[in-house]
Amino acid sequence: MSFLNYCINGLSLGSVYAIIALGYTMVYGIAKMLNFAHGDVIMVAGFVIYTMMNSLGVNPIVAVLISVIVCTALGVTIEKIAYKPLRKATPLAVLITAIGVSYFLQNLALLIFGSDTKMFTSVVKVPQLKLGEIIITGETIVTIIACIIIMVCLTLFIKKTKAGQAMLAVSEDKDAAELMGINVNATISLTFAIGSGLAAIAGALLCSQYTSLTPYTGAMPGIKAFVAAVFGGIGSIPGALIGGLLLGVIENLSKAYISSQMADAIVFSVLIIVLLVKPTGILGKKINEKV
Amino acid sequence: MAMLEVKDLEVHYGVIRAIKGISFEVNEGEVISLIGANGAGKTTTLHAVSGLLSKSAGSVTFMGKDITNLAAHKMVSLGMAHVPEGRRVFSELTVLENLKLGAYTRSDKKELEDTLNMVYKRFPRLMERRNQIAGTLSGGEQQMLAMGRALMSHPKLILMDEPSMGLSPIFVEEIFSIIRDISAEGTTVLLVEQNAKKALSIADRAYVLETGNITLSGDASSLLNDESVKKAYLGE
Numbered sequence: 001m002s003f004l005n006y007c008i009n010g011l012s013l014g015s016v017y018a019i020i021a022l023g024y025t026m027v028y029g030i031a032k033m034l035n036f037a038h039g040d041v042i043m044v045a046g047f048v049i050y051t052m053m054n055s056l057g058v059n060p061i062v063a064v065l066i067s068v069i070v071c072t073a074l075g076v077t078i079e080k081i082a083y084k085p086l087r088k089a090t091p092l093a094v095l096i097t098a099i100g101v102s103y104f105l106q107n108l109a110l111l112i113f114g115s116d117t118k119m120f121t122s123v124v125k126v127p128q129l130k131l132g133e134i135i136i137t138g139e140t141i142v143t144i145i146a147c148i149i150i151m152v153c154l155t156l157f158i159k160k161t162k163a164g165q166a167m168l169a170v171s172e173d174k175d176a177a178e179l180m181g182i183n184v185n186a187t188i189s190l191t192f193a194i195g196s197g198l199a200a201i202a203g204a205l206l207c208s209q210y211t212s213l214t215p216y217t218g219a220m221p222g223i224k225a226f227v228a229a230v231f232g233g234i235g236s237i238p239g240a241l242i243g244g245l246l247l248g249v250i251e252n253l254s255k256a257y258i259s260s261q262m263a264d265a266i267v268f269s270v271l272i273i274v275l276l277v278k279p280t281g282i283l284g285k286k287i288n289e290k291v
Numbered sequence: 292m293a294m295l296e297v298k299d300l301e302v303h304y305g306v307i308r309a310i311k312g313i314s315f316e317v318n319e320g321e322v323i324s325l326i327g328a329n330g331a332g333k334t335t336t337l338h339a340v341s342g343l344l345s346k347s348a349g350s351v352t353f354m355g356k357d358i359t360n361l362a363a364h365k366m367v368s369l370g371m372a373h374v375p376e377g378r379r380v381f382s383e384l385t386v387l388e389n390l391k392l393g394a395y396t397r398s399d400k401k402e403l404e405d406t407l408n409m410v411y412k413r414f415p416r417l418m419e420r421r422n423q424i425a426g427t428l429s430g431g432e433q434q435m436l437a438m439g440r441a442l443m444s445h446p447k448l449i450l451m452d453e454p455s456m457g458l459s460p461i462f463v464e465e466i467f468s469i470i471r472d473i474s475a476e477g478t479t480v481l482l483v484e485q486n487a488k489k490a491l492s493i494a495d496r497a498y499v500l501e502t503g504n505i506t507l508s509g510d511a512s513s514l515l516n517d518e519s520v521k522k523a524y525l526g527e
Contacts, residue, residue, distance in 0.1 A: 098318065162395065165384075165388060165392060172383060172384075173379055173383065174361075176375060178343065178364045179341065179343070179372070180364075180393060180395045180396075180440070180444075181366075181368060182392075182395055182396045183362075184365055196432065
């Protein structure tokens with residue numbers, strides 16, 4: 001395979017990371033918490049689609065749509081039950097709860113579906129593209145296009161709609177937002193809904209690329225998307241995109257040219273270096289100390 | 292009946308009793324000032340009234356409606372706006388975006404335009420800087436933005452917390468003359484100020500807060516001449 005091919009596959013993987021990273025970054029921006037259960041929502045989406053397609057014979061597109069609905073509801077429910085009561089608690093308590101929710105989802109899936117690896121049938125029915133030496137799979141095309149569409153829509157949503165502006169207001173100053181008449185709790189719920197819905201799409205794309213599914217499928221991509229979000233500057237939406245894409249390309253090139261065992265180590269080393277040089281990430285906001 | 296009626300209000304921060312059962316009222320059309328030293332509980336009182344802090348005892352009635360346990364975001368559509376201490380403008384958004392958030396509870400597009408023009412007329416500087424990021428405005432301009440943002444909701448009662456804090460003397464004059472104008476146009480004002488002299492000069496009545504209690508109240512003009520007020524708050 002050529003260098004270009006590795007890059008394109010890296011962009012495809014990076015697009016998935018970017019879509020997941022959006023959920024991390026939006027929730028962090030607005031609720032100021034790291035939702036470590038976010039990766040496991042991807043796994044839930046995988047199992048919903050798997051069950052729909054294999055047991056019920058549902059059309060792949062419909063299966064993905066159902067998984068988006070299920071995960072959106074799941075995200076909102078998790079927030080209501082696990083995080084909302086902790087709104088005034090210390091960040092550490094919320095973080096530990098998030099890890100607890102993550103284990104809960106993994107073990108629930110383990111209980112229902114068992115630990116053996118399921119064969120996941122790709123939901124993408126787009127033929128591959130051949131440009132001379134370069135082969136681009138249907139999954140790659142769909143993933144990259146999906147990522148672009150999501151980024152554009154999300155940016156427009158935040159810039160142009162009242163709900164989007166309310167999100168920005170809440171992310172900057174909850175009390176001041178409340179004084180504008182913005183229902184802060186509802187805005188946080190909406191953020192979880194959007195993030196989890198996007199995680200479902202990411203789950204469909206990820207499982208279609210790797211065609212395998214276990215209760216732990218979401219854990220590693222979740223952590224890497226978190227790295228991508230920090231890499232790009234947590235809280236920043238374009239940062240999530242850039243961080244995700246760079247991470248995907250670095251990971252794929254490391255696998256191709258250095259060592260596939262070392263790829264993850266290299267990815268995390270890059271993160272450490274970036275954070276040493278620029279602690280706020282690539283597009284992270286400078287924290288102004290007001291005097 | 293008073294527009295805003297606060298009865299036996301108590302607020303706790305953990306085990307500390309910050310407001311110890313105060314009562315006061317604001318009548319329609321009045322400018323009422325709460326004065327007192329740092330830490331007397333002025334800001335806490337305003338936060339409790341607008342619902343940002345929960346009350347441990349007492350009641351708050353606004354335009355005949357019990358709002359003691361109402362969430363802060365529901366106050367705006369009732370006609371209460373709160374300009375918080377330290378302006379709290381959304382520093383990463385533009386001036387225009389900030390103003391539009393002030394009208395968040397209003398959905399009529401035409402009305403929004405009219406209100407925006409009214410606010411621009413009152414604060415021409417905000418018009419000039421409408422596309423500027425709010426965080427880059429000067430302190431005085433941010434205070435104007437915070438006031439303009441509150442006016443965007445067409446409040447009947449406006450709570451203002453230390454509007455003159457940290458401003459240059461010229462801006463202080465300007466801010467107080469704006470408060471006078473806002474009041475002249477029919478909006479009721481509840482003003483919290485450390486600058487007691489200025490506050491009393493534009494207020495109708497005033498309450499003096501001391502460590503969570505109201506120790507003195509009356510007409511602003513008589514408080515201006517009160518010996519104990521003079522000594523404690525007016526530096527005379």
